[in-house]
Amino acid sequence: MLFVACRNEAPAPTAAPPSAPTAEPTSSSPAYLNPALPTAERVEDLLGRMTLAEKFGQMTLVEKGSIDPADISALGIGGLLSGGGGSPAQNTAEAWLEMVNEFQAEALQSRLGIPLIYGVDAVHGHGNLRGATIFPHNIGLGAANNPALMEAIGRATALETAATGIRWNYGPALSIARDPRWGRTYESYSEDPAIVSLLASAYLRGLQGRI
Secondary structure, eight states: OOOEEOOSOOOOOSSOOOOOOOOOOOTTOOGGGOTTSOHHHHHHHHHHHOOHHHHHHHTOEEEGGGSOHHHHHHHTOOEEEEOTTOOOSSOSHHHHHHHHHHHHHHHTTSTTOOOOEEEEOOBTBOTTSTTOOOOOOHHHHHHHTOHHHHHHHHHHHHHHHHTTTOOEEOOOOOOOOOOTTSTTGGGOSOSOHHHHHHHHHHHHHHHHOOO
């Protein structure tokens, strides 16, 4: 499975949602909070400040229903995800955005203020969101074998996922199924690596934009 961050801009929501919290640098801020510095310099500065426990925390990914939100900042957790059924009580785009932003605000209360990365399974559409567009499974899309269609699906998925505050999509699946007895054959575009590469690349262009 290839994990991809969605880079497309989200469409304007129907109601004004809370903006995503960020750590604001000041004149006395450490180098890692200075966006004007080279990325490598910022990374080196941040790593030099982190304890071993904080590094463990940043490498930890937790399902959102399996953690006390206060532990996100206390343990310096680096990532959360919504697994199957991992939607907020009110399953709307606005409620998703509010939920993700609340988790993000908690992460920024940690000693170093490192933001979370939040992920979701949106392999063939943002399926956890009520009313989202759901597309055929990969086996059906592979049968269509249409790269332009795959790019359009990626674009639509990115927009609907980003509208809920999520930039990390656990897709596309790059499975190359050769034995139909495997229980997740439907996640494979084809048994031909060339077709898998062609369609997955098109889907990625839709998710990320042409960067």
